[in-house]
Amino acid sequence: MSKFTNLLRKSSSMNMTGGTAGDRSSVYIDTTNSGSGGSSPDTSIINTPFGEAINEKVIEPTEIKLHEKNLNDIKALLNDIIKSCKNYFDRGEQFAKTQVKWSQSFSKDYEKSTTHSSSAQQVYQQQQQQAASVTNENSTSDSNLGFIRALEQFTSSITKTSGFESEWLNSVMEGLIKPIQLLIGAIDDKKQYRKRFDKAVQEYENIIGKIKNQQTQKKIDIIKIYNYEKEKTKLKQNYEIVKNEYINYLTDTENRMHTEFLDLLVLHYESMQLLNGNAYAEYAGIKTYIDSLRTWCLNEQDYFQKESIERDARRVLELQKEEDLKHQPIIDLLVSPPFYLWKQLSEIRKNELFPPPPPPNTPIVVPPPPIHFIPNLVRVFEARGQLSELLIMMVQSDLPNISMTGTFLPNDVVSCEFIEEISNLPSSIPYLKYLFDQSITNIINYHDNYRINTQQGITNLIAEFEYILNIFQGSVEYLPPPFKKASIEIQNGLNKLSPGSKSPPIGCLLFSRVFAPVVARPHQHQLFHVIPSDQALEVLSFLSGMFVNFGTNQSFMGSILGSQQLNESMDAWKPVITTFFDQVKQSDLTEWDSSITLAEVYQQDIPVIQSFIKRHYLVISGSFLNRDREQLSMFTQALGSLEADDPPPTEKQSNSSKHSSSSSTPNQHPSSPTLSPHGSFNLNISSNSGDENLE
Secondary structure, eight states: HHHHHHHHHOOOOOOTTOOOOOOOOSSSOOSSOOGGGGEOOSSSSOOTTTOOOOOOOEOHHHHHHHHHHHHHHHHHHHHHHHHHHHHHHHHHHHHHHHHHHHTTTTHHHHHHHHHHHHHHHHHHHHHHTTTTHHHHHHHHHHHHHHHHHHHHHHHHHHHHHHHHHHHHHHHIIIIHHHHHHHHHHHHHHHHHHHHHHHHHHHHHHHHHHHHHHHEEHHHOOHHHHHHHHHHHHHHHHHHEEEEEHHHHHHHHHHHHHHHHHHHHHHHHHHHOOOOOHHHHHHHHHHHHHHHHHHHHHHHHHHHHHHHHHHHHHHHHHHHHHHHHHHEEEHHHHHHSTHHHHHHHHHHHHHHHHHHHHHHHHOOOOOOOOOOOOOHHHHHHHHHHTTTTHHHHHHHHHHHHHHHHSSOOSOHHHHHHHHHHHHSTTTTTTTHHHHEEEHHHHHHHHHHHGGOOOOOHHHHHHHHHHHHHHHHHHHHHHHHHHHHHHHHHHHHHHHHHOOOTTSSSSHHHHIIIIIIHHHHHOOTTSSSSSOOHHHHHHHHHHHHHHHHHHHTTTOOOTSTTTTTTHHHHHHHHHHHHHHHHHHHHHHHHHOOOOOOOHHHHHIIIIHHHHHHHHHHHHHHHHHHHHHHHHHHHHHHHHHHHHHHHSSOOOOHHHHHHHHHHHHOOOOOOOOTGGOSSOOOOOOOOSSSOOOOOOOO
């Protein structure tokens, strides 16, 4: 056997089938643990005439991959920290500069505020007034001097604090940002080590490939294999050296990240502690000055808030005065005695509700829908506290009729509507609920027990009537003052006109014009929230008639079922009326505070009344012209002040107003069903009012 054959047999790259196995452990870099790196056996074995071909393969150690991943994560974290620190550094540097400029402007701002602010001017005027007192001058100057010193100290402390902030920012730059950049530079050295490692792996893999290629040839060149084996041994040694250097570098760098980064954090928090300690020490030294500045600022703030509130209050008063100047003239004409404008409006309202028949051979013209202004007018009188005056005027004008017939305003439908609307005021509703709530609820819920065509129903109605009167006789203090004063006027007038009457119709106003409408239609006076059934309304209408007859001293006709029982019950309770109104005379007659503000009247009620007046302006102004030219001038000025701010009507609006009468249908007023001729138990009286002399 030749010399080269012996060398080939001993080669670690090929195992001859007929000879002794070579030392494979010296050939494989790591055949027992492929994870440690080097070459590993290839699973695809190639057989040649000289035995198995080389099956080594270089595999990168897992340790290198793990260390590289850790260093990449550390580098990403350090880059994020640098980015955040740089942003903080830039903002902190700008803040420190701005803080210094701000503190240096304190004295200028104080000088400007003491020169131009209203509070400073007021203080300056007070100081001038007290200039004669030396003590006051000294105290004032000391106070100003102390404040100026506080400003100076505050400026100095802010400047020092800004210096602490600048030192802190420098520590962030020098002690955190730059060292971290050095750490990142050390991590970046990995590229050089990785390049050397990749080169060693590539050379080693190339030589293995050359050997394998030569072994698989049909004619093997023993000399080349021999030379390749020598070169492979050298490259293997170089690979091991480069691999170990790379692993050592990765391990050392990762350990360095742990130790040096913790050192940087410790130094960073020490700098932070130094900054906070210096700032606290400076703050502790100027706390007294800060407190004095805070006190001054709070005083200034309170002054400006007070000044703003007073300014707003003055503006509200100015607006209120403007509204008063605009609306009060027309309100004065409405609510001032002798109530001539009210009489005119009442007469026009009556003609609207009951228009006279047109002359013969005259085309019928559909009038525009009526404007129901009575509720708004009642609210105007309530807001001005003039309801009592108007009711007394109504009583005085109708006293002869009350004395003769016992009825109140039998031919004045609009005045009756006005009185009925008084019961809808917030001041009247609680009193009416106090009297009628229980009885009305019983009748509506159990109307079968109060049938007026049965004796039992009449008996139950009388019981409810007496129950209400029992509550009524103890309700003097709850009766609204307008009803008190008007009833006292009726009592005094009847005592003069009919001094010998044992039971004068004192309650004709309260019972027939206030209680009776409420009982007949409780759902229209906020005493019941749903419309009662027809049977319940029939019973309530009968009970309402009982109050009418009781208040006007009338009796039920004999044809009425239970008339004798009804009349006896009313006769038994008549002394209660006299006793009640005697107590009213002795009670408190002071007017209650109105629950309706003038602002609400201006916004909600005056526009409705204004619309009614404008519609009938020619009639009203003609009446004033015939009566008193001075009052006509007052009327036109009052109406003009209302319309001064109204926008001029457009052509489209004027055309639509012309056709509104033909396209609209009159709205039925809630109280209009009662404006019917007077019957036995009907609440309101005759609609045949005629042309009454209202002057």
